[in-house]
Amino acid sequence: MKHQTQVELTRAVFHHLAQGTTDVASEIYRNPVAHYISAERLARERTDLFLGRPLMMAMSCQLREVGAYITCDGAGVPMLITRGQDGVVRAFLNVCRHRGARVANGCGRNENRFQCPYHGWTYDGAGHLVAVPDKRSFEGMDRAEHNLVPLPAVEQNGLIWVCATPAGTDVDSLPIDIDKALAGLGSEFQSFNLDAFHHYTSRQLRQKMNWKLVIDTFLEPYHFGVLHQDSIAPIFFHNLCLFQAFGPHLRVTYPRRTIETLRDRPETEWDLVYHSALVYVLFPNTVFVVQGDHLEVWRIFPVEDKVDETVIFLDFFVPEPVTNQSARDHWDRNLELVTGVVCDEDFPTGEAIQFGFLSRAQSHMIYGRNEPALAHFEKTVTAALTR
Ligand code: FES
Ligand SMILES: [Fe+2]
Known part of the structure; x- marks a missing residue:
């Protein structure tokens, strides 16, 4: 991420901390429950998103x-x-x-x-x-x-x-214009120098919830101080994030509490990447998390035609090859923290939400203005289907 962008985002974080605010959408958003339980909807998502993009x-x-x-x-x-x-x-x-x-x-x-x-x-x-x-x-x-x-x-x-979906038989002239598809995110990803990372390990998970609910899990910090009060709440700020859309993709910046230490340093030394978790959704189904010192890539797919079943591939990347036990222990602890929070706290909540959808308690969920990334993601999915 360009240093100038890091400075601007850090300034925005300090502004929110001073005001007790967070980035917001222009209005609340009502998302129909039908989008998570309809077989017809999932069939279109599979064709238009997973096979078509x-x-x-x-x-x-x-x-x-x-x-x-x-x-x-x-x-x-x-x-x-x-x-x-x-x-x-x-x-x-x-x-x-x-x-x-x-x-x-x-x-x-x-x-x-x-x-x-x-x-x-x-x-x-x-x-x-x-x-x-x-x-x-x-x-x-x-x-x-x-x-x-x-x-x-x-x-x-x-x-x-x-x-x-196959495009033809000439394997070397295939039509993906990824610069265009990344809608401005390409240079930001280039700056992370991803080639220098090393694959550490992978996990495969199955959850009884719609694939979009899995992605929703990563998109707001409004739940940090409640659901995660005993895990990551001491690390991140509750209900404070920065949101930016890049075409269909998005970035949510979750500052770590350690960002406060930058106040005493000149802006030329501000390192937002180290003092935050950057969560990107690479539309439609990848959650790419830049954790300062390592990367987590969550690729999320519906299981066949099941509206309430998801398979998740988690790949974990580290900055140097892991060659000794103490490095292994270090990254294993990191991985356990991440999977512990997501699998023990977020996903059981998501599965309960999916089950509750069937009760017909409500026709829609409601996203607050403080949950702008959720609204962007869900609106983008809908727009991609109705095109
Ligand atoms: S199916 Fe592959 S060799 Fe027969
Ligand atoms: Fe969470």
């Missing part, structure tokens, strides 16, 4: 080396993402062109060869079918027409974006 699927540092690959089914199709011999990151439908088995599972690194575990058809890192055992039995089949199906993919500023 580029999704932030991985960080470059997860695929640093040639032959590194990851797989993910979250978007509703089996996806394989890999770095080819030429260093280019490509994505494919993880579907063997023989009879459809997955050609890769989990994540790892290979010699740019994906051998299908069913009958052994083999593809290279660019998706070309390079070997067919007993090929005389497939006489008449054009091998070039049986490459893996490419998905549009782009790597930029340390992030890898993939569209879950």
